[in-house]
Amino acid sequence: MPYKDPEEAKRHRKEYYLRNRDKMNVVKHAYYLKHKAEWRRRNYAQRKKHPEWRRAYRRRMHQRKRNFLINSLGGKCSLCGFSENDILEVHHVKNDPVWTKRDRTRMEEFSWSQIKLMLPNLKLLCPNCHHLSHLDKQNRIQYRSSRLYGKDQRRRIKQRKQEFIINRLGGECSKCGYATRYILEVHHVNGAPKHWSRHLTSVGYSKIESEISNGNLILLCPNCHTSAHPAS
Numbered sequence: 268m269p270y271k272d273p274e275e276a277k278r279h280r281k282e283y284y285l286r287n288r289d290k291m292n293v294v295k296h297a298y299y300l301k302h303k304a305e306w307r308r309r310n311y312a313q314r315k316k317h318p319e320w321r322r323a324y325r326r327r328m329h330q331r332k333r334n335f336l337i338n339s340l341g342g343k344c345s346l347c348g349f350s351e352n353d354i355l356e357v358h359h360v361k362n363d364p365v366w367t368k369r370d371r372t373r374m375e376e377f378s379w380s381q382i383k384l385m386l387p388n389l390k391l392l393c394p395n396c397h398h399l400s401h402l403d404k405q406n407r408i409q410y411r412s413s414r415l416y417g418k419d420q421r422r423r424i425k426q427r428k429q430e431f432i433i434n435r436l437g438g439e440c441s442k443c444g445y446a447t448r449y450i451l452e453v454h455h456v457n458g459a460p461k462h463w464s465r466h467l468t469s470v471g472y473s474k475i476e477s478e479i480s481n482g483n484l485i486l487l488c489p490n491c492h493t494s495a496h497p498a499s
């Protein structure tokens with residue numbers, strides 16, 4: 268008996284599915300086992316042909332899981348109450364067993380059941396509070412000897428350059444005035460110049476100086492910086 272109203276038909280199909288779900292899954296799985304090779308070949312071909320479908324799917328799932336987390340964790344920074352949904356971040360409170368398996372890092376790679384398991388160990392933080400809560404781990408440099416090698420040396424050079432820039436630019440966020448110096452970030456107003464390396468260690472002082480005199484460098488706190496680069 269066909270339904271004229273498409274909404275009605277949809278509702279009917281859904282009810283039928285819910286009533287016969289187990290039976291249908293058995294049939295489906297049997298079909299899958301019988302035609303496994305062909306099914307996989309077809310699936311693979313389609314994935315090759317439409318790589319954008321997979322990307323769109325991942326983006327969609329990411330957004331849905333993100334929305335779920337933000338709604339179920341209260342929708343604002345748990346330390347300072349900052350509530351701009353677009354830039355809130357999820358912080359892992361303890362070493363929770365689901366997350367510490369580091370083979371997965373992105374939210375869309377976790378199943379819904381895993382996310383629900385992780386939920387008690389998660390906390391919403393704004394970028395500022397999130398940076399502060401990880402600061403100890405990142406800045407653990409020991410200046411015991413006067414000569415540092417390798418990684419530590421590069422870190423010290425980076426820190427000196429950071430301090431130089433922060434001193435030259437006034438030491439506070441140019442949008443909101445946030446003044447916790449350690450977590451301030453450098454933002455290029457008109458985009459980074461061509462030879463500006465991602466790693467501050469390999470950017471010379473003269474280049475930094477010329478960028479500052481051009482007015483292309485400003486200081487932003489992580490919150491304002493994240494808002495300045497919106498995810499498309």
Ligand SMILES: [Zn+2]
Binds near residue numbers: 348349392394
């Ligand atoms: Zn906060």
Ligand SMILES: [Zn+2]
Binds near residue numbers: 442488
């Ligand atoms: Zn700011």
